[in-house]
Structure formats: structure tokens, C-alpha cells
Amino acid sequence: MEEIKNVVANDDFDWNAFENETNLYDQSKDQISEAYDKTMSNIAVGEVVEGTVTEINKREVVVNIGYKSEGMIPVSEFRYNADLKVGDKVEVYVESVEDKSGQLALSHKKARQLKSWDRVNEALENDEIIKGYVKCRTKGGMIVDVFGIEAFLPGSQIDVKPIRDYDVYVDKTMEFKVVKINQEFRNVVVSHKALIEAELEAQKQVIMSKLEKGQILEGTVKNITSYGVFIDLGGVDGLIHITDLSWGRVNHPEEIVALDEKLKVVILDFDEAKKRIALGLKQLVPHPWEALDPNLKVGDTVKGKVVVMADYGAFVEIAPGVEGLIHVSEMSWSQHLRSAQDFMKVGDEVEAVVLTLDRDERKMSLGIKQLTADPWENIETKYPVGTKCTAKVRNFTNFGVFVEIEEGIDGLIHISDLSWTKKVKHPGEFTSVGADIEVVVLEIDKENRRLSLGHKQLEENPWNEYENRFPVDSVHEGTITEMTDKGAVVSLGENVEGFAPAKQLVKEDGTTLKLGDKAEFKVLEFSKATRRITLSHTRLFEEAKRAEYAAEKAEKKAAAEATKSTVKKLNASVEKTTLGDIAGLAELKAAMEAAPKAKKDEE
Numbered sequence: 336m337e338e339i340k341n342v343v344a345n346d347d348f349d350w351n352a353f354e355n356e357t358n359l360y361d362q363s364k365d366q367i368s369e370a371y372d373k374t375m376s377n378i379a380v381g382e383v384v385e386g387t388v389t390e391i392n393k394r395e396v397v398v399n400i401g402y403k404s405e406g407m408i409p410v411s412e413f414r415y416n417a418d419l420k421v422g423d424k425v426e427v428y429v430e431s432v433e434d435k436s437g438q439l440a441l442s443h444k445k446a447r448q449l450k451s452w453d454r455v456n457e458a459l460e461n462d463e464i465i466k467g468y469v470k471c472r473t474k475g476g477m478i479v480d481v482f483g484i485e486a487f488l489p490g491s492q493i494d495v496k497p498i499r500d501y502d503v504y505v506d507k508t509m510e511f512k513v514v515k516i517n518q519e520f521r522n523v524v525v526s527h528k529a530l531i532e533a534e535l536e537a538q539k540q541v542i543m544s545k546l547e548k549g550q551i552l553e554g555t556v557k558n559i560t561s562y563g564v565f566i567d568l569g570g571v572d573g574l575i576h577i578t579d580l581s582w583g584r585v586n587h588p589e590e591i592v593a594l595d596e597k598l599k600v601v602i603l604d605f606d607e608a609k610k611r612i613a614l615g616l617k618q619l620v621p622h623p624w625e626a627l628d629p630n631l632k633v634g635d636t637v638k639g640k641v642v643v644m645a646d647y648g649a650f651v652e653i654a655p656g657v658e659g660l661i662h663v664s665e666m667s668w669s670q671h672l673r674s675a676q677d678f679m680k681v682g683d684e685v686e687a688v689v690l691t692l693d694r695d696e697r698k699m700s701l702g703i704k705q706l707t708a709d710p711w712e713n714i715e716t717k718y719p720v721g722t723k724c725t726a727k728v729r730n731f732t733n734f735g736v737f738v739e740i741e742e743g744i745d746g747l748i749h750i751s752d753l754s755w756t757k758k759v760k761h762p763g764e765f766t767s768v769g770a771d772i773e774v775v776v777l778e779i780d781k782e783n784r785r786l787s788l789g790h791k792q793l794e795e796n797p798w799n800e801y802e803n804r805f806p807v808d809s810v811h812e813g814t815i816t817e818m819t820d821k822g823a824v825v826s827l828g829e830n831v832e833g834f835a836p837a838k839q840l841v842k843e844d845g846t847t848l849k850l851g852d853k854a855e856f857k858v859l860e861f862s863k864a865t866r867r868i869t870l871s872h873t874r875l876f877e878e879a880k881r882a883e884y885a886a887e888k889a890e891k892k893a894a895a896e897a898t899k900s901t902v903k904k905l906n907a908s909v910e911k912t913t914l915g916d917i918a919g920l921a922e923l924k925a926a927m928e929a930a931p932k933a934k935k936d937e938e
Contacts, residue, residue: 378402380429383446388423398427398441406441413443415468415480417508426450444483451482455523459513467511467525469504477504479511479525486513492526495535496567497558499594538570546605546612551619556596564588566600566614573612575600580616582623582656584642591616623656624697633689637701641683646674651685651701658699661687665702668710668743678703710743711784718744718786722776723793728769731762738772738788746786748774755791755798755866757830798863801831805858805868813856813870815840815848823848825856825870832868833858839871848872 378384378400386406390397395407396419406427413419428445447454458465467479467486477488488511490498498504511525554566554573563576580591592598600614631637639653648662666678679685687701710717718724718740726738726746736748753765766772778787805811805827813833817824822836835856840848848854860869 378429378432380431382429383426383449384429385424386427386441388419388421388425391419391421396443398425398443400427400429400439400441402432402439404433404439406439408441408443414506415466415508447483451484452521454482455484455486455513456516459516462512464510464512464530465525466508469507469509471505472501477501479509481511481513481523481525484521484523486511486523486525488525488527492524492528495528495531535570542568542571543605546602548602548604550602551599552602553597553599554614556592556594556598559588559592559594561587564592566598568612571612573600573602573605573614575614575616579603579614579618582617582620583652584650584658622697623654624694627654627657627694631689631692633692635689636686636706637689638684638686641679641681641685644675644679644681646676649675649679649685651687653699659687659689659701660699661685661701661703665690665700665704668704668707669739669745704743710741711781714744714779714781714786718776718779720776720779724774724776725771726774726788728766728772730768733761736762736766736772738774740774740786744786745784746774746776746788748772748788748790752777752789752791755794755796758824758832797831798866801868802861802863805831805833805861807858807861809858810855810875811858812853814853815850818850823850827856827868833870834867835870835872839873841873843876 384400386398386400388396389399389405391410394410396410396413397405398408399405408427413425419425425443426446427441427443428449430440430442430445432439454465457463465481467481467488469488470478470480470485472478473487476490477493479486479488490501492514493501493504509527510530511527512529513523514526514529515524516522552568554568556564557567557572558565561577563574564580566573566575575588577585577588580588585591598616599619600616601618602612603615603618604613605611637653637659639651639659641649642652642658643650646663648660648665650658650660652658661675663673663675663678666675667673685703686706687703688705689699690702690705691698691700693699724740726740729737729739729745731737733750735750736753737745738748739745748762750759750762753759753762757765759765772790773793774788774790775792776786777789777792780786811827813825813827815823815835816826816832820837822834823840825833825835827833833856835848837847839859842848842854854872855875856870856872857874858868859871859874860867862868
């Protein structure tokens with residue numbers, strides 16, 4: 336076995352003196368201890384001093400502050416500084432010169448906290464870039480450890496582009512700028528976006544100076560909104576408005592593009608002062624109208640999909656980017672105003688006829704009613720004059736009722752053709768909207784697409800019979816059913832009505848007939864053409880009085896004439912008077928005196 340030799344650094348070392356502890360040092364032990372103490376830093380508990388990192392392991396950071404022992408600090412206190420390395424100078428707070436283990440107790444966190452507020456204010460004043468550790472998420476942003484202070488990093492200040500996942504930033508050390516400090520509440524707001532914006536601003540100036548209308552660039556979809564898509568052009572953003580995404584209808588940009596998708600776009604316009612860039616995507620492909628079938632013409636039938644609905648019509652896409660309008664009036668032969676939603680809805684596949692086609696203006700109108708026969712083409716054959724049928728009431732006017740016999744065929748019943756006998760002031764008294772009514776065709780106006788209809792003509796005209804029943808001067812019993820300023824409406828039974836003027840309602844005792852009274856009326860006038868019967872109650876007793884007066888007058892006249900004749904005869908026979916004549920004359924006188932007396936007794 337090979338002999339192991341002692342190797343020493345100094346061959347002149349006196350091992351005997353060392354073992355006997357004689358002449359070991361030139362100075363006494365106390366002198367040596369005093370000299371050693373002078374090499375140590377003068378530190379005090381509670382003081383903040385600067386130290387040097389001498390070692391870094393997974394759990395601790397060893398810091399030398401010039402004391403007889405080194406201090407151990409948890410590595411978590413340095414997590415804000417991911418670049419920490421041996422040799423770096425750090426500030427530490429002396430908690431105790433010796434802890435229970437006889438170890439120097441230091442804290443980097445407390446040292447930072449003691450000077451943190453001054454450091455934060457200093458960073459804001461000097462627009463300084465500082466480092467911070469992202470601790471966790473919070474409502475609206477993140478919490479960042481800056482100099483031991485919990486600062487707020489708003490979500491909008493993390494990056495220049497919208498952040499979709501905040502969690503990727505947790506436990507990361509990043510650079511920030513202090514952008515706001517509330518001295519009263521000691522709130523600090525920091526921004527990482529501010530650092531990026533400064534760099535981007537320089538890039539924007541370079542990019543904007545090179546932009547030209549019509550230039551084609553490649554960009555990345557940065558954000559999607561309801562009104563358009565923001566494209567990152569490499570330091571500057573441009574907007575593709577929703578109308579410039581596709582030649583066809585786009586409900587939402589997400590139908591066309593996706594986030595982070597790379598696209599070729601064309602510059603439509605830009606404002607260098609406002610740094611706004613308008614981009615287009617659809618402009619990179621030909622307009623669909625240019626690819627439309629050149630043989631397509633008016634009268635052709637096309638198929639398409641309803642893409643937009645409005646009250647006045649529907650837009651139908653017959654090819655990507657090529658649309659035609661079906662106006663509501665072209666959806667049905669009916670003349671009634673209706674909403675387009677009554678006929679179709681978005682997404683419906685429809686067939687239509689091309690009504691107009693303007694390739695220059697890129698406009699097209701379509702119709703669907705043209706796919707069925709026009710009901711007015713053979714109206715004279717289908718509904719000749721005299722035809723009886725059932726119609727549906729659509730609406731009223733003051734002068735009549737509009738009805739629909741079938742889809743597209745309308746007619747009017749004039750108010751005078753509703754009833755032979757009833758005086759209809761408004762059609763609403765006779766029927767109601769939506770009700771069925773029997774009608775007869777009276778007249779056809781094909782040019783204006785209208786039918787004149789009647790309802791009363793379904794029955795015989797009762798006024799032919801009434802002409803014989805109610806001749807002038809005939810008397811009938813009636814009931815007053817309505818009073819007006821001009822007179823009264825009198826019911827004569829069986830839906831027959833007459834009219835009595837106000838002055839013809841006076842009774843014999845001077846009072847006036849009122850609503851609901853029954854009385855006898857005399858027919859003053861009968862008109863079959865106007866269907867009017869004029870009545871009078873007053874005329875009944877007025878005529879009786881006049882007849883009595885006339886009879887009395889005639890009787891008096893007859894008596895006077897008889898007296899005159901007798902006197903004449905008497906005078907003629909005076910000259911021939913005899914005793915016998917005198918006797919006869921006396922008899923005549925007695926007779927004449929008796930006549931008035933007899934009449935008076937009769938009265």
C-alpha cells in the first residue's frame with residue numbers, strides 16, 4: 336500500500352509550536368480579535384444596507400453585507416427579478432444580528448417596502464421603466480408586485496392587442512411604467528402597453544409614410560367586432576368595415592374571418608394625421624355582377640335565398656353578391672297592403688321571375704305572383720255580371736265596403752247597395768271586417784281591376800210592392816224610432832221606414848210626438864227612385880178641421896141663398912095680395928122663423 340504523504344501549503348510552518356500553542360502569533364489573541372472586528376461592517380437592527388448576492392439556490396438567496404456571517408433570504412422575495420444573479424447588489428433590511436440559529440436575519444422584501452413609495456413616485460417623475468411581478472388576476476386586470484407594493488395593471492394596459500387569456504401572464508416578471516398614483520389612497524397603476532406603444536409609434540410613422548391607395552398588404556386578424564375587422568399590418572392597424580368583407584350579405588364578420596388569420600387586404604383609404612387606414616377584402620375579387628349569366632333577361636325564372644326582410648319587400652340572393660328585390664306588391668295579386676313577412680322569412684328558398692334588370696346599376700327586381708295566372712285575365716268568364724258568390728269583408732269606408740272574392744280579386748259594395756229598406760249611415764252598422772257576405776256582381780272594371788258588387792240585389796226590390804201599399808194620402812200606424820233636428824224616422828213595419836218633418840209631428844192638442852210614440856201618419860209623398868216616404872201626423876186633424884169649416888161655410892151659403900129667393904118671391908106678389916095671400920104670407924113667415932130655430936136646436 337502506497338504511503339500517504341502530508342502536503343502543506345507552507346513548508347516553514349512550525350507544527351510543534353502549533354501543537355504546544357507557543358509563539359503561534361506575533362500578536363496576542365485579544366489583539367487579533369480586535370483587529371478582526373474592525374474588518375466587520377457596523378450594522379444595526381432595523382437598518383437598510385446594501386449587500387452582495389453570493390449564492391442562489393432553489394430555496395434561498397445568500398447575501399453578504401460585510402458582517403461576520405452571511406444572511407439567508409427566501410428566494411420568493413426576489414421573484415419579481417427573474418434576472419437576479421451572483422454578484423448583484425441588493426438592498427436588505429437587518430431584522431436581527433443573530434436569530435435562534437445564530438444566523439444573520441435579513442429581509443429584501445422589507446427593505447423594498449421601506450423605500451417603495453419613494454421609488455414609485457420617482458419612477459413616475461422620471462418616466463422610468465421598472466420591473467414587477469404579476470401576482471394574480473383581479474377584476475378588470477392584474478395585481479403586480481412593484482417594489483413590494485401591490486400595483487394595479489388594467490387589462491387594457493397589458494398589451495396593444497386585446498387579451499383573450501389573462502392567466503398566461505400570472506407568475507411572470509415584466510417591465511412596466513408607472514402611469515398613475517393616488518397619493519391619498521396610495522394606489523398605483525402601471526402599464527406594460529405604454530412601453531410597446533412607444534416602439535409602435537415609430538414603426539407606424541415608417542409604415543404610414545409608405546402607404547398608397549390600392550396597395551395590397553398582408554395582415555393578421557387582430558380583433559373582430561360587429562361592425563368590422565381590425566387587421567395588424569405589422570405595427571399599425573387597419574379596419575375592414577363589414578360592408579367591405581364580401582360582395583354578399585354579411586350578418587357578422589365572424590362568418591368571413593377568424594382571429595389570428597392571415598389575410599391579403601387592399602388599402603382603400605388612409606388618414607395619415609389620424610392614423611386611420613380603411614381596408615378592403617372583397618375588392619380583391621371581381622364583382623359577382625360581372626360573372627352573372629350574360630343570357631339572363633327579364634321574364635326568366637330564377638331561384639334564390641331570402642337574405643334580408645323589410646316591411647316593403649324581401650332581398651333574395653340569386654348568386655353570391657347578386658341580389659334582387661321582391662317588392663311586397665309583387666308577392667300577391669291581392670291589392671291589400673300587407674307586410675312582406677306574411678309571405679316569407681329570412682333563409683327561405685324561393686323561385687321568382689325577373690321583372691327588371693339593370694346591369695350597369697347592378698339592380699334587379701323580382702316577382703313571385705307572376706308564377707301564377709293573373710286572376711283578372713278571365714274575369715268576365717269567371718265572374719260575369721249577375722254572378723252570386725260569397726266574399727270576405729276587408730275594410731270599410733264612409734261610402735261602402737271593400738271585399739275580396741278570392742286572392743287578387745277585390746270589389747266594392749256601395750253603401751246604397753247594402754239594403755233596400757234600411758238607411759245605412761256607415762257600413763260598420765251592417766257588417767264587420769273579416770265577416771263573410773253574400774254579393775252579386777253588378778259591374779266589371781277590368782282596367783282598374785275593380786268589381787262593383789251589391790248585396791241588396793240578392794232580393795227583389797220591395798219598393799215595387801210598397802208603391803201600392805203606401806199611396807199618397809193613405810194613412811198608416813207607425814212608431815217613431817229616431818229623432819233628428821229635422822224630424823223623425825217612423826217605422827211602418829216590415830223594415831219599412833218613413834220620415835216625418837218636425838212641423839208634421841205636432842198633435843191636435845199642440846204637443847209634439849216624441850221618440851217611441853205610436854200614432855197614425857198620412858203619406859204626403861212616395862218616391863220609389865229615392866226610396867223615400869214622407870209622412871205627417873199633423874195633417875190628419877188639420878184636414879178634418881178644414882173639411883168641417885168648409886161644410887159649415889157651404890151650409891150657411893145655402894141658407895142665405897134660400898132666404899134671398901123667398902124674399903124675392905114675396906116682393907113679386909105684394910101687388911096681388913089678397914086676404915088669402917096674407918094668410919099664406921103669414922104661414923111663410925112662420926116657416927122662415929122656424930128654420931133657424933130648428934138648426935140651433937140641432938146644434
